[in-house]
Amino acid sequence: MKIGVDIRPLISKPTGVGMWLKGLLESLKGKTEHNFVYFSSSLKETPPDSLRNELPEGKFIHRRLPVRVLDLLLLNYLWPSFEFLTGEKVDVTLSPTPIYFPTKGKKIITVHDLYFLEDREKAGKFSAYLKNLGKSMERADLIIAVSGYTEKKLLEFFPDAREKTKVIYEGIRKFPEAEKIENLPEKFLLFIGGCVPRKNLSTAVEISEMSGIPLVVVGHCNKYPDNTIPIPYASDARLRYLYEKAFALIFPSLDEGFGLPILEAMNFGLPVLAYPKGAIPEVGGEAVILCENTEEFVKTIKKLEDEIYRSEVISKGKKRVRQFSWERAGEEFLKALEEL
16 A cells, blocks of 8 residues: 655654654554655755654655645645645555545544634634534544544544544654753753643643742743743753653643643653543543642642652553553554555
8 A cells, every 4th residue: 555644744843743643653664565655845944864764664755835835725725635746646645633635545634632623712723624624524534533532522523433533542752862951940840832722831830839849831932921941842852851850740731632741751750740631531540640720739749749659650650651652553553554
């Protein structure tokens, strides 16, 4: 089978969707005889050379097209097709988003969450998905949902998609050695998500102030809250350093389709405190400490000063992480391909 893959999220500083795509593709390397065609586009940037060694062998095709222009065409008009852009005929296209990549072949889409459907005022850039989301769900041949919670939400809006929807959990990617970040306080709380409204940074700031422990904020903000330590983007090496040195991950998100930072933190022995929202209880299981309000967050942070309790929490997290792997995700993806 010849598979066309939209790797545009991997061009520069990949975040959530890009990390998901990279993890899945890396898990397929050496495990399949399918042929891959990788498409990317940008006026200023090209895919890093390292991708050729990290992904399954395939043909890389890059077009010098403005990102915004191509996004406008694909999201609003479901055009141009993969074949038109690459000159390659493929059997199926894989989109890391809920909007399919146009093709004469079969179409695979990925649903990470649907919060932009429930709270359209806070959809931000994801409001661009709304115009053709229904068509995409209808025309897709396989829909990957990253959690049972995401699948449940998807079927509430698109019940006819039940037979072609498959849950494939994410895994933990391999991190390089930690890269030290200078001038951090000896003790700090970690928040990941920037100023995306549903990530609920304001609550994390309140928890930091109430506990008296500084807050490191990873992710983009136009204006960071006062008394926080901003890190707009952290490479995997720097992110690992933060996971290893923080006192706790504060995750007061109001909705999560999966919540990968939860598993990443647990993997490096960092306790995780979160609201019981979205897929967080599903992914974190008994290893995530669920808090109903800011007072519970603060009380639990104080409780984590006890080394015995802290060790128990860390041990549960390490055990929980072992239930998720990209190898398993890759196997399930290949099985789903065979059933197309």
